[in-house]
Amino acid sequence: MNTQKAKRIVVKVGSSLVTNNGAGLDHAAIALWAEQMAALLGAGHQVLMVSSGAIAEGMQRLGWTKRPQEIHQLQAAAAVGQMGLVQVYESCFARFNLRSAQVLLTNADLANAERNANAKATLDTLLKLGVVPIINENDTVVTDEIKFGDNDSLAALVTNLIHADLLVILTDQGGLFTADPRQDTSATLLSDALAGDPLLEKMAGGAASELSKGGMLTKVLAAKVAAKTGAATVIASGREPNVLIRLMDGEKIGTRLAAS
Ligand code: GLU
Numbered sequence: 001m002n003t004q005k006a007k008r009i010v011v012k013v014g015s016s017l018v019t020n021n022g023a024g025l026d027h028a029a030i031a032l033w034a035e036q037m038a039a040l041l042g043a044g045h046q047v048l049m050v051s052s053g054a055i056a057e058g059m060q061r062l063g064w065t066k067r068p069q070e071i072h073q074l075q076a077a078a079a080v081g082q083m084g085l086v087q088v089y090e091s092c093f094a095r096f097n098l099r100s101a102q103v104l105l106t107n108a109d110l111a112n113a114e115r116n117a118n119a120k121a122t123l124d125t126l127l128k129l130g131v132v133p134i135i136n137e138n139d140t141v142v143t144d145e146i147k148f149g150d151n152d153s154l155a156a157l158v159t160n161l162i163h164a165d166l167l168v169i170l171t172d173q174g175g176l177f178t179a180d181p182r183q184d185t186s187a188t189l190l191s192d193a194l195a196g197d198p199l200l201e202k203m204a205g206g207a208a209s210e211l212s213k214g215g216m217l218t219k220v221l222a223a224k225v226a227a228k229t230g231a232a233t234v235i236a237s238g239r240e241p242n243v244l245i246r247l248m249d250g251e252k253i254g255t256r257l258a259a260s
Contacts, residue, residue, distance in 0.1 A: 018053030056079030170238030175254030
């Protein structure tokens, strides 16, 4: 589908973007996304955010310079950092007269029929009220995204849950390249492809950073899941000026993975 026609949009931002590579929560970047979301809401779109960054912020608050191996330490860091994460979202969104809501979900919640129905009804209600849900994994009770994903998979499941038209995965890379551009200078940006094409998984390889466990592979897999309910996925740089507005105006930025 054409991105301009997307009514419901899920925007996912990763840890390294939200915390400016671990330097602490990037208020300026979050304010810029909030400003764009206010414009999108004003134009009649419905927007949800899936944001990680709780562990990265928790590490900062606890004075840890290296990501621990111990899973319970990571869960504790997430609990500490989530406080800061929602504070910044709340204040940045309020600046643009936007109301936001914290929603913590797990893969297992969405796999359970009753919890799935409750989550869907709550999110639908928030969207009707014009509130922007700020979703993260509930890292206290599960470890899926801590081990592998940085919320890419959760964002896709949310896209399925609320039948969003478009999943926008904002990252610190320009999109999906034919090889890892940090290692291979001949790598070129792939601008259009079909979600679920097995070649994409080969191109995406590994590539996660100290701050998060998501690389391009989890993004490509997320696009495949999002496509199941007909959503297209765009993988683009969150540092691109006005990226959300320009995408919704139909500009080609990053990699667009069509559902069919
Ligand atoms: N839900 C986690 C967070 O927000 C996932 C990211 C990670 O593993 O660093 O921090």
